[in-house]
Amino acid sequence: MTESVYKIIELVGSSEKSWEDAMKNLIDEASKTLRDLRIAEVVEMDVKIDKNKIVLYRVRARLSFKYEGK
Amino acid sequence: MTESVYKIIELVGSSEKSWEDAMKNLIDEASKTLRDLRIAEVVEMDVKIDKNKIVLYRVRARLSFKYEGK
Amino acid sequence: MTESVYKIIELVGSSEKSWEDAMKNLIDEASKTLRDLRIAEVVEMDVKIDKNKIVLYRVRARLSFKYEGK
Amino acid sequence: MTESVYKIIELVGSSEKSWEDAMKNLIDEASKTLRDLRIAEVVEMDVKIDKNKIVLYRVRARLSFKYEGK
Amino acid sequence: MTESVYKIIELVGSSEKSWEDAMKNLIDEASKTLRDLRIAEVVEMDVKIDKNKIVLYRVRARLSFKYEGK
Amino acid sequence: MTESVYKIIELVGSSEKSWEDAMKNLIDEASKTLRDLRIAEVVEMDVKIDKNKIVLYRVRARLSFKYEGK
Amino acid sequence: MTESVYKIIELVGSSEKSWEDAMKNLIDEASKTLRDLRIAEVVEMDVKIDKNKIVLYRVRARLSFKYEGK
Amino acid sequence: MTESVYKIIELVGSSEKSWEDAMKNLIDEASKTLRDLRIAEVVEMDVKIDKNKIVLYRVRARLSFKYEGK
Amino acid sequence: MTESVYKIIELVGSSEKSWEDAMKNLIDEASKTLRDLRIAEVVEMDVKIDKNKIVLYRVRARLSFKYEGK
Amino acid sequence: MTESVYKIIELVGSSEKSWEDAMKNLIDEASKTLRDLRIAEVVEMDVKIDKNKIVLYRVRARLSFKYEGK
Amino acid sequence: MTESVYKIIELVGSSEKSWEDAMKNLIDEASKTLRDLRIAEVVEMDVKIDKNKIVLYRVRARLSFKYEGK
């Protein structure tokens, strides 16, 4: 087994449609620079409200990826 | 900046369709009496089950609104 | 299934006899204004002490009831 | 009121579509052997990612059912 | 010292009288199939309410016992 | 000892000067409608930032007061 | 108001009868050396079991008292 | 991706040598009846002491495995 | 490096002015009997209120110091 | 509403004067490289002590800012 | 069963070799003044680093022992 070191970061994704879609947007953005993502754990969920309507579903998630210096 | 005081309350919303819809129902009801809602944070999620089927998605959420006495 | 919205509140009840009795006093008082209470969850328990004797058993509990505006 | 004893277990359900569907799959499987399920509480949610796409929504939930020995 | 493996489970006991009695009912039931129980830790306590009266005291407890396969 | 029932609520106070002052503003506002406040516990502290400067210190606090119906 | 310093300690009391009695035993013992106790908060509750019977109710509680050096 | 349902259980392993060895003993025992174990997360660690010496290192761990009925 | 053993204790300090001053009072008192204090971590903060005014800022803090028997 | 992705980081600021000033120093430093900071939540507070005096107030805070790759 | 009162304290032990050895050092020191120790629970673990090397393994543990006054 490899003995690599991983780094944990937390990102917040959002979507007008659903928490699933907010997570998808988060992964899409993270994938641009982080390689080999395998699991994203939900840490917090909320919604933004404007004029009595939900305008954004937001999800805060924890991701791990191979660490290659700061 | 204004130095207003806000109050935090917790409500439980429910829906036959999804947790997003449960949150929407919660906001709809809260908006009838609370003004200027901006964020609702998820505190807990569960489902009610009847005859082996999910009959309600429920979400407990924390809301803050301008405090004007009890 | 109905899609009602519920509100969660926390009350503290007390009794000279026991934590069970403190919960009973809490429910008695809450029932005067809240309808259809079904579950009360214990959040915290403590005792007040005076002259080396326990003078009050106290229980903090979380109650939910049908939400009808603030 | 009956004084039955209940057991709490934790299961993880998954779905390619949504966390709601992951919970549904979890309940479907649990219902094969456990009777009279009434509530499932979400304990944790995450997603599995492959090639920068979400491939599974997963939900860990707590279920209670009537206890009849180990 | 023996190097046995133990399993942890959570049960919910209930009683019309008190939380102590709810724990007693829980232990009585668990003892029918689990051997050598020594400690049960309280995880949660609540009450069920009907018509403004407490009808059941409930206690969720964590038990450990010698593990002999699933 | 009296066996009164108390209610717990959470308020958020803010100030341009300090967290102590935010708590003072919170108490000032709460005192207009709640009688006999004795302790306010800090639950959360944060700051609002605008143009790289702190513009508000905020404190979320838990207060208890004598319960007299909803 | 005085600006005294208080110390927090945790004790475990036990009783063959009930958790209330375990707390009473804890306070009785603590009162022998600590002056001016006013509140004891429950931190944990469990039971010891022997031959399928509850033999001790135990309560872990947090006490504060005036600090006068180690 | 498969949409299997997994079950989470907690076991306590022990060893006279180290926490690593306690985990190994736990896995050895669990593997006799559970198939396809992949991760075990540490939940709690402690030691048993006798005559001022550590006699057992113990580790409580959470395991998941494919769920096939109770 | 030395392999000393340290003890952790919790103290509550208070002040009429601020939480910083409450911490200062706590350290002043602790320093009379404990040597070589280096860090004090805030565990809880609250205020005492009398006649709608804050009369004491209180801070509960965790301190470690070299252990030399009970 | 925009569906941007945000990153959460934790920084520790310190000051010889107060926790408010420690937070100000933290924001000053963070603002040099992070744009559009709006909220910083306190995660932990402590003090460094030297020769029985508080020499630094420290605050650990959580900040979010627009995510633009690692 | 005896109805003794126990006290809980937290100590930090350290070692240049391992966390197991840090716990052993902690128990050795505690045993000089505390009688009849039976369990020590790990509360926190960390390492001290100097010039990029681990120089100390540290373990914070919770111990209980028979209470005989302050």
Add this chain to the structure above:
Amino acid sequence: MTESVYKIIELVGSSEKSWEDAMKNLIDEASKTLRDLRIAEVVEMDVKIDKNKIVLYRVRARLSFKYEGK
């Protein structure tokens, strides 16, 4: 005292031998790019299992280092 700002990050290290060695590997890797590391706190520990054997010990740890922009 200097009033520097520090950043907190979380890394996961692993080893085929022990959790101590996993921490060592984590520190070795982090030291390549981060200067002046002094403490690493354990946040989580687990093991990876393959064919009923532990193949990796993993430790998630929190590190702080001097902050010099993103």
